[in-house]
Amino acid sequence: MSATAYLLFFFSSLGVFNGFILASWILTRSNKQPGDNWLAVLLLLISIRIGKSVAFYFTPDLSKNILQLGLTACVLIGPCLITYLVYKEKISSLEHAVKWFFIGLTVAIVILGIVFPYNTYLDLWQNWVFRGSSLLWLLCLFTGCYLYRERIQSLSGQWHKLLTDKAFITIIGSSLIWLAYFTASYTSYIMGALSFTLILYLSVLILLKPLSKHQVEPLAAPRVEADKxxxxxxxxxxxxxxxxxxxxxxxxxxxxxxxxxxxxxxxxxxxxxxxxxxxxxxxxxxxxxxxxxxxxxxxxxxxxxxxxxxxxxxxxxxxxxxxxxxxxxxxxxxxxxxxxxxxxxxxx
CATH class of the missing domain: 1.10.10.60 (Homeodomain-like)
Structure with missing residues (x-):
């Protein structure tokens, strides 16, 4: 590969690597907030989807099993986003339904891959599963915006607070990644991977300072009062x-x-x-x-x-x-x- 190709590979795969690291950190940390486990799962699914894209872009003759894994993750991204938002917003009336829908869909797509593997049923995966997953992702983005509308309305005009809200960043980031893939025929297939890297790093930079302030001060204050x-x-x-x-x-x-x-x-x-x-x-x-x-x-x-x-x-x-x-x-x-x-x- 040329120097330009090496740089492109580095920056496109950087988000995938750090996506896995961030998801692992969220899953293992102790002071979790509502929905954090689902956010970690969402990051893992997006990282798998992006990882497949990077591998396929630089290795067109990639194994069909890896392509199938990437599309399987893509099917689950939208429903996982909805599940995260429901748990994050503590919508108890929907928690049971979205959780079991996600589990059921996961079982269904895994069984589909076993019974009708990508290697044998190319048309099924390249057309129906690929297009269906993209449409499902889009529908879930609209649904997520609807579920989160009250929070967005409450912060109307307060962009500094809205832009440091994890759920809002997740919705916007997922939308931009979907858009990058949807417009790939006019730009480049690798744009989805590059957008994920950019969004991931911008999100960490935005959230880092507010999270530190939010998590450290409340924990320290009671201890100071107790000593006092x-x-x-x-x-x-x-x-x-x-x-x-x-x-x-x-x-x-x-x-x-x-x-x-x-x-x-x-x-x-x-x-x-x-x-x-x-x-x-x-x-x-x-x-x-x-x-x-x-x-x-x-x-x-x-x-x-x-x-x-x-x-x-x-x-x-x-x-x-x-x-x-x-x-x-x-x-x-x-x-x-x-x-x-x-x-x-x-x-x-």
Missing amino acids: YANNKLTDSQTEQYSATLNLLMANEQLFIDPQLSLPRLAKRLGMSHTTLSQLLNDHYQMNFKQYINSQRVLLAQKLLVEQPNASIDHIAEQSGFSASSTFYSAFKQQTGVTPNRFRTAKL
Whole structure:
């Protein structure tokens, strides 16, 4: 091969290699988020599909068994994407269905390959399976956008947050890879592999800083609070008295509706120091100030969603004390496991 061909091979296969490494890391790490296992499977499937493309581009007489493996992975990419999004968004009503659909499709395509192998049934694999997998992938991309529409709407105009959202990046990345293959007849077959390498590295660069900030700070904060109050514990009677006063104040005056409410201001209303209030929240409620206030706001929002069925989500968020709908969306889903719209639909 020429120097140009060597460079092309290097950059096109780089994404495949790192795709396998990233998928393995996701599968083996301990602090996984919902859907991470399915994201790892999706990366493996795309890596297999891209790996087949690279091998076929540089070795046209490639074994039909490898071509069959690549097309098998291609059939499963779209359904795996949907499964990942359902688990990532915690859509419990669909989790069982999409999981078993993916498993059933996997069994079906494997059996198809055993009974009707690529070596013998070239037309079946080169036309029906190839075109069918591309169409299925496209349909799943549209379905994924529909499932993720509420999250996208909640971050409308906040592109810095949207572009660091794993699910959004996965949808966009999968769409660009599909488009690269779909337009390969006008460009080059290797464009799919090159696009995967580019997308993978851009995604890692975008996610690296937000993930570090998100994962390190919350884990460190409770430990700092615990050390801070280790030698100054509240007595049981103090905890009971303070928590009763706090609950009564929140129920009667709903101070949390004020977006500008701060720890010192709330402590002043309770007639205690902000250090004592912070200790109470950490020891008794296992929350920091922000988490506690957001939990109170979400409880009010649940009530308003039912009482005001025609009110917009943004209006509910504002009434509950949230200054931004994206913050409301995240806090609500973290506490209830569903989006505000799904909660309202289930209650009405």
